Amino acid sequence: METAPGVRLPAIAVAVALALPGPARAEPTVTPQTMAGTRSTVQAAAKAELDAGDAKTAAERLETAARQLGDPVLFLDAADAQYAAAESERTTGPLDRADELVRIALDILYFLQGPMASDTWRPVDSFEIPTLVARANDFLQRSQALRAEIEAEAAAPPEDEEPKKRAGPKILIGVGAGLTALGVAGLGVGVAGLALGAVQQNKADDPTVYGAAYDEVERKGKVGNALAYAGLAAGAVLGAVGIALIVVGKKRAGRQREQAARLRIVPTGTGLSIAGRF
């Protein structure tokens, strides 16, 4: 069968047109309804993970879907999951991530209100946008509060850790008193040594004492001098340290008395008063 030339030309044109690559397929239109359907699937899977206590996995699932779809609601949900992870872990790392996710959600929400928004990409209804913006701003505030709480916890020493042991004022005063007493005793020995030395010096000055008696006086005099030097030196050092310890102990005792809250009945009998430094 022969084809008429009038039919052949249009047929060739159609064949050529079909053989040529067509225009790139347009991106699918996104409406609040289509997005809600996709979103609910992701949210259901994430909820199961959150209920199982796996906030991290839920957050990752929500964030991956949010980035692929550009859905501000899923970005906010992912931030909420990161917040839950931060709350349980007591670390600020998930909060940093959550804050960025909320900022992306805000970028999208403000963009959807702007002039460059497209009719073919509406992940949320226009009337929902103010509510979602409020949710995002509220999240940033809650995140800031939790961050401050976690940082304060990290800065404070753990409760079970024993406080650095500092000698109590009573111990200081006791040791100080003991050292002072030893110092006084030392000074006493020193004075006794001086007295002994002075007596032996008088004997040595006596012209009737000589020979073996003089040697004995000299020996005793040297002992007296040694006792005087050692006793005075040791007494002075021990006494000074002892007095210093007593002073420090007294000061600490005074500070503790000031810090302790005092509960007493007001002299007028009108009630209780609590006093002290807090």
Add this chain to the structure above:
Amino acid sequence: MAYAPKRRIHPLAFVPLVAALSVAAPAAAEDRCTDDGTVCWTRARGAAFVPGKRTTRRDRRRRGRRSPGTLSVNIVGGRGSVFLNGRYVGTAPLSAVTVPNGRNEIEIRDGMVVLASGRLSMPSGGVITLTVRAPAAVPTMP
């Protein structure tokens, strides 16, 4: 008149010259900035960014008929999300984002603040990198 012998150039001397000329030169990258310096772009293979311009319905209809180009976005001193032809494509820094050839609309914003917006002309296989300086961002949202 003094004798001046004619110097003949050996034919082999032309070989390097011909070879150099026949090698295709790489697409030269070109750097440009807006007058206030808030947005700079490095373009190659004919890609172009026109700040503040929008696309027409005709541009949108003709978009994406041939092979796409690629876009990269960097933000200096801040952050921002990138929207191409009315859709969220990612948050900066972005690299090698596929852009349909033709005229496209781009907006980069940090919350209420539009950091950059304009028309992105992308030839087949075009390449463009936008660098936005965040501190000088211009607030335009109500």
